[in-house]
Amino acid sequence: MSILASGTTDAAPLALSEAPPQSAPRLWRRLLRHNSAVAGMILLGFLVLASLIGPLLFRSDPTAQDLSLAFLPRSAAHPLGTDDLGRDELVRLFFGARYTLSLALAAVALGLVVGVPLGAVSGYFGGWVDLLVQRVVDVMLAFPSILLAISLVAALGVGLRNVIVSVAIVAMPGFIRLVRASALSIREAPYVEAARALGVPSWRILLRHVVPNSLGPLIVQASLQLGGAILVAAGLGFLGLGVQQPTPEWGAMLGFSHTYIFSDPGLLTYPGLCICGAVLAFNLLGDGLRDALDPRMK
């Protein structure tokens, strides 16, 4: 998709040019000078805050139905009105932020946990392992990402766990490619050769040299993939193939409001705005991180 693939291509040259390791404070300073990074961090901070504090402010159940309260307009009691089943829209959006953010984090984390070791082993050892892993990656990349997610959910069944697994599988090829490129670039480097000559075991070289070498591009890629994961997961929810009702997930909320497009267009404005804002936050942050980590940028 690809927004997911875009990160791969852009980050690849970074992995190859051996970036000097950057100290965290220096990275911070560069990020804070970067307009889009700051915008992304503010947006993201706002979302995290909303997901943590929002549900505490309104102690109402996001799934409790009361048909006598359906389709209420905006009011003091219901700042964004109520939906078709009389549930407070704002409360559902707050809880939705929890689902959306934690779902994307879990999926990308799973993608990293599986993708990084596969990429490192594939690039470092080469040979038939590399060949096998790369052919599998080719096949994964042959599916448009939302299609791969849809197919997996269609086969595995809907629900939170399967959505996380599907989105993680979609995010994986990008991580594998990236770490592999980095491993290939330093496999013959003198300090790695020296480590080998000293008898350092392979797993330790992978852990101490190969993975840290790809850390910069990995952070960029992970940020962009978080945006992509939100898009794909909400897309599944929108189609009715993701997290199921009555869970207040943004994509599913948008999908159900589709029916009321003529009578109550507000119901599809808010969740859409939230999804777009969350994706925008990670994309802006990813752009900022890429520039801040790029040794060519002054």
Add this chain to the structure above:
Amino acid sequence: MLSYIARRVLIAIPTLFGVATVIFALVHLQGGDPARVIAGANATPEDVDRIRHQLGLDQPLLVQYLIFMGNLLRGNLGTSVRSGQPVFNEIASRAPYTVELAVISTILAVAIGVFLGVVAATNHDNPIDLAISSFSVFGVSMPVYWLGLLLIILFAVNLHVLPAAGANQPTGFILPSLTLAFFSIGFIARQTRSAMLEVLDLDFVRTARAKGADRPTVLVKHALRNALLPIITVIGLQFGTLLGGAILTETIYAWPGLGRLLVDSIFARDFPVVQGTVFVFAAALIFVNLFTDLLYAYVDPRIRYD
């Protein structure tokens, strides 16, 4: 050149083979009895047996796999559980609608995206660049399913100028094509901008300017021509998103293409049609990637074919 083409085509074949294997596995991934899942909750045991036999699910797995692959090679994608029609016919009748959307949006996206990217690059770091760059990052962050709904509200509900859904009216393609093109416009504009910025810094552009070539000539003949290579790659890269976006866009606009066929078939548990449609989508993406690779090699004389 010919041997280069042959090798690229040969590399695509194992990928296609892998895709087919994944698609075969999809039906068996769910654990449980696929025949029962396809038949649905209210099916009698006789129905389940009939479907199991009809789809060859009573054969050993390896035999099923070989039959599946053999049929695929002969272009036989099976029979729809829902309609009883060959899957191939169902796909053939829907594909033109998706191709129409994909072609129109790609043309739109390339024209608008390249234009915006060039304008942004030539106005580097001034308000025009900022406006275009903001629009581009917004474009790649916009969920296609939300944009589609917003365009319906604006053009169909409020302004009454375009139909909200369907392919029956001659103007029906406009909103779905715009929706689908939006991401690609942003994506192509971003990449064109950075490709142009890199080229504009190079010596030969400065030389062209120094010898007095006028601005449009330098921009188009010298800079854009050389920035074209990364742009071609990007057009191939965005095609996957475009195909994925088509699935969502067609659902929103009730557009009778392959994406809608896929989603309807998933809900109807019509697995042969799901498998066939997924295969066609993946094959289209493999083909377009192959095509852009070859185009890239053809356009760039620096790439050696051996």
